Amino acid sequence: MQKNTILSLICGLLLFILLAGCSSNGTGPLKPQDRLQVATTTSLYDTDLWGYLEPMFEEEYDVELDVISAGTGIALEYGKRGDVDVIAVHSKSRELIYVEEGYGVERIPFAYNYFLIVGPESDPAGIKGMAPENAFKKLFDTGSGTFVSRGDDSGTHSKEKSIWASAGYEYEDIQNTGDWYVEGGKGMGPTLLMASEMQGYTLTDMGTFLSYKGEMALVPIVDEGDILLNVYSIIAGNPEKNSKINAEMAQNLVNFITSDEIQELIGDYGVEYYGMQLFIPCAGNEPAS
């Protein structure tokens, strides 16, 4: 008997918790046409740009927008598998392949900013103000500074590889040259914290750097150079590749992001809080560096 009482009490408690959870859940399973899923690169998410735009889009189109924060590598994978309808990423070469392979309808750049190399104030490698390629070269040659790489196939990591390539190195050679090159395998924020702890250098996007500024002891070391251009694109999934893609609503999101009104909001986003522009809108055109 006692066991029954205990069991029924447990069941009651679990049921209560469950109901409490469900009522707070609010969103039950929605019909596919009411729901749009977008995978976005972490820098657009962590600066809360999506959090800012999401309610506007949802209201205008009467849709539930699910924003999934993921590095460019996994975002592209979600897109290929048809798990999301739209991706917002920043790695041009991989985006072009993605569209070429038929997974995306069209690559539409919608905003840009610049990457920067940050490091300790003391600048042990003496690379301050150099061109990015030369700075990397000097880091490699002198070995007098630690470099913390994302090492996670993200858009930022792709950019780092392309700088190494442009400086004339094979990436594999960089990876295996000793303790100075650290592959963190983390998101941008944690990578910055790690670089700060190790008093090393790292490559970062502007938005994440600004939002972490208070937490760490790193300053901009190199922030000029064409190669540091960081373009964010939005790509709607191709319904011919994955029938589950909500093509109409995906196109709505692309139109929404590139509309004059939203482009202006993106340009103004964060200016008041960070004291500088986070994203420069470019409404569908490739920005000239």
Next chain:
Amino acid sequence: MEELWQALGKAVELLVTFDAEVMEASGRSLAIAATSCSITAFICLPLGSLIHFSRFRGKRLLLNIIQTFYGIPTVAIGLMVFVLFSSSGPLGGLDLMFTPAVMVIGQVILVTPLMLGLTISALNGVDKAITETAVSLGASRFQAAIITLKHARYAVLTAVIMGFSRAFAEVGLALMVGGNIKGATRTLTTAISLETSKGDIELALALGIVLILIALIISLTLNRLQQR
């Protein structure tokens, strides 16, 4: 150290003001863990009894395998569930990716070995004489199993609590198949992970404290039940 105190203050603030997002994430964490834990209990109690009372070749090996899976990494289960339920996967047609339902499925897989193994250990701890007496008094095998379970109830409840804790505290699976979608699949643990990656260490710590407090309340409640 000061950071911790600030976080504690923040945690209290989030709780007493019934912060909407925190309440929602907590409710969802609880609902998902409770659902998966209940389903797992419905699987593991009968299955555990069946294994305990059966004699077959390879039983010891089976128990070893079950024990090996006690600590299987949540990301490993997450990856497996992702491959199965992704739109282009074998179960993609169910359209469950990035929903609480697929998180529950993953947690059931995650918790089953732990709860099953602990249930079997619990039954092992019951004096064999009790079962034998029941049978000699004319109890059927099923009745004997019920009697044994009854005697093992404290240890069985511990198995259920352990299962719940593992489900409630896991993050790898929830991130991977849930997607940490605000208002849909964000739980306390994925929120902590997100706030940490955003650099809001104080909020992340505060959420961690909220998580511990909830776990403590549940554990105290269940322990009271256990002592009755």
